[in-house]
Amino acid sequence: MNGYNFTERVRRTLALARQESERLHHEYVGTEHILLSLAREDAGVASAVLDAFGVRSDAIIAKVEARLTAGPPHRLQKGELAYTSRAKKVLELAMSEARAMHHSYVGTEHILLGLVAEQKGIAAQVLSEFGVTLERARAETLAILGGTERTAADSLVAPAAAPGYARSRSPYGVALVDDFTGRAREALRAAYEEAATRDHGAVELSHVLLALASREDGMAAVLLDQVTGSRQRLAEALIERLPDKQNGADRRTLQLAPATQLALDNALLEASKDGHRRAGTQHLLLAVLDVLPLALAAACAQLGLTAKAARTVYERMRE
Secondary structure, eight states, X not given: OTTOEEOHHHHXXXXXXXXXXXXXXXXXXXXXXXXXXHHHOOSSHHHHHHHHTTOOHHHHHHHHHHHOOOOOSOOOOTTOOEEOHHHHHHHHHXXXXXXXXXXXXXXXHHHHHHHHHHOXXXXXXXXXXXXXXXXXXXXXXXXXXXXXXXXXXXXXXXXOSOOOTTTTTOSSOHHHHHHBOHHHHHHHHHHHHHHHHTTOSEEOHHHHHHHHHXXXXXXXXXXXXXXXXXXXXXHHHHHHHSOOOOTTOOGGGOEEOHHHHHHHHHHHHHHHHTTOSSBOHHHHHHHHHHTOOHHHHHHHHTTTOOHHHHHHHHHHHHO
């Protein structure tokens, strides 16, 4: 390993790659099996990097499986599956990527970079079809891990990893990657973009609530539909209340408003109370509603949306 240790998440990913091969009755572990297992790992830096490209895990799985043909029912016994030469090359490239970033470990992000850098395997081909390039994947990895400084304006040029959470610890918040689901990260990124496109000085609770109301998936969308009867009406009401475009605002200094930071922290507590390891859109919604300023809370209440009403519906759904 040249002194590089695989993280526990990578070890799980590689073990799952073997299971993917066994499921398909293959007698080897190839780059395609590694990518399938990586796509099923919905936490970690690799997941956030793929999110930054707008690539969904189910889309990756579907495209990989469309290229594969299951083998005959008989296959080698577990533990006897060998890595293909391309898969071995991916692991070597992953270690090289870790070394180049001065990391003493190999994480899922390095495995993803290795899959892209290998260029010729099924995994590399599929990732290329989704527009995942090595140069930008490296940049996204470093941005997520705090290894490079990127401005808010940079993140608008191309979709970037969800910004903001625990910004004092990292430009794009490692805690965000570890503590929020993919859908919650997407919602937070959308909230950031709502604020940035209007040249607002900070990401406010109204931006987060608007992003949640505008989504078509996730538990928050279900909650909002049931409580308000129309997420569209809520979104329209929120847009009307947003301040006008502030042409003097500096996008490079756009950060989370204190109340928004508090809501994100509280969302983690909501998730913990549910016994969840990561906060989803429903936890984010409940946390936002709990700390809405009076005027915005009153406007939402006119549509039937209150913290109490949302929590009641959520508790009923969980029964």
